């Protein structure tokens with residue numbers, strides 16, 4: 305019998321701690337597989353990759369990605385990645401960040417990494433909530449969405465409308481490639497992987513800042529089953545956060 | 557070797573480069589802006605990297621990123637900027653990253669002023685960021701001493717895997733002094749010496765050598781184990797790294813304690829008063845963490861010592877460590893200024909005379 309499928313070597317055999325139905329696991333795999341493929345294709349030398357984990361549910365990503373890894377302070381991953389990339393310019397460097405991490409406490413760091421055209425890839429996992437701390441409102445929480453700190457639903461008059469990071473960072477001159485994806489069905493999973501791989505390829509080609517935003521579920525804190533959560537994402541998140549390429553200097 | 561006249565900030569920056577620093581991340585703030593300015597010109601000349609960060613928060617996190625690869629990395633700032641760095645400093649300490657941080661202290665709290673001060677002793681020595689950690693902290697009192705310490709600062713940071721802090725005041729950074737600049741050190745990242753660093757691990761390599769730069773230990777047992785490791789390192793540093801200077805204390809009746817530039821002023825007082833027949837001496841900690849408690853206690857427990865005068869440009873911060881060392885056995889007085897005025901020799905002298913009369 306021949307082996308037709310294996311877990312990528314770039315994930316450790318440590319079991320994910322994510323809740324059932326959480327999209328973090330799928331996204332981890334897409335990231336690791338994309339890098340592994342670039343290695344198999346001879347485009348990236350083995351060992352020439354490092355990742356920066358955030359503070360959020362993916363704080364233990366350093367236990368899952370089988371490569372040199374950092375765990376950064378909340379929101380600071382783009383600055384940490386900047387330091388690492390400047391010190392090791394031939395290394396593929398990526399950050400993996402949630403929406404609280406990237407769109408709230410770490411806005412200065414992400415905007416300026418994009419602004420400098422930092423040659424890193426950011427995987428931005430937007431689940432419209434603070435997962436790790438038990439479901440508080442994020443800047444990305446939808447209007448009307450109930451969280452533990454917006455118990456009556458997000459009130460736009462009181463705390464603004466949800467921030468669209470991909471659109472915002474597309475306006476920053478230094479950003480190179482920005483796409484918003486989702487992993488809600490097979491077709492979109494494949495699209496997400498293609499986008500992630502393209503972003504990594506751009507980095508290998510010495511291009512500037514790339515970010516792939518991935519809309520993601522948090523069944524636990526949304527109070528929904530995994531299936532209901534996916535449906536909620538499709539009916540509520542995708543209409544507000546339209547999928548697609550927001551900027552691609554390589555295609556211009 | 558020939559002496560060259562250099563401005564303190566530039567001399568310190570050049571010394572860092574000579575000591576092997578090839579990465580500088582910082583943000584402008586008076587009175588240390590000459591350091592990033594110098595680095596922006598000099599780093600490219602030596603194949604290094606100068607990057608102006610968007611904030612001190614980002615700068616220290618860039619330090620975290622570059623130091624994690626094993627490189628020699630430095631950042632500098634002044635008091636309000638160093639406050640912003642505290643989060644990252646605590647993370648560097650937790651993740652055991654060697655690096656060098658310069659605080660060219662100015663007056664505080666808040667925006668304070670832009671003149672020299674010593675108001676960040678507590679912040680540097682007693683914490684600053686969260687958690688049980690220490691920084692190997694040097695308080696140079698001349699430009700030359702700052703250079704000399706810089707030449708071994710990275711070695712110490714790497715030996716103990718802990719950040720080194722320079723607690724300098726604005727005067728040292730701003731003054732010009734003739735200095736002897738050491739030769740360039742030949743530094744290269746050696747993955748064998750830094751098995752913890754991110755130097756290109758791949759699946760199949762020794763799993764123990766995978767770079768994981770991290771400060772989270774989620775369960776109580778592993779966090780207490782990690783803290784025990786840190787504490788053991790701090791104990792070693794306390795044993796090996798204390799530095800101080802005793803100046804004419806052998807027969808002193810009054811011992812002045814002071815650090816940094818203030819100690820230089822106090823030294824002049826000692827010489828002037830000695831010339832007039834007064835037995836005055838100076839005890840100057842060079843490391844303020846680890847603080848040389850035993851050396852100070854030993855110096856001051858001698859029967860000829862009648863009193864101790866601690867002088868600082870703050871409301872009496874090192875004073876607490878001086879009192880801990882003396883432990884109530886002798887009278888400890890304080891003289892200090894708030895708002896960045898440095899004490900004059902006349903002021904210190906009259907305070908000493910006051911103490912002598914009070915006896």
Ligand SMILES: Cc1ncc(C[n+]2csc(CCOP(=O)(O)OP(=O)(O)O)c2C)c(N)n1
Nearest residue numbers: 359360361378402403404405433434435436
């Ligand atoms: C400085 C700081 N502030 C607050 C926290 C607490 N905290 C941990 S994770 C988190 C939110 C994470 O949410 P997100 O980035 O959306 O990630 P998710 O868990 O949803 O994947 C917060 C506020 C922290 N660790 N550090």
Ligand code: SF4
Nearest residue numbers: 322323326361435522
């Ligand atoms: S809390 Fe939400 S984001 Fe976190 S692991 Fe569970 S489902 Fe995923």
Ligand SMILES: [Mg+2]
Nearest residue numbers: 402403433435
């Ligand atoms: Mg989130």
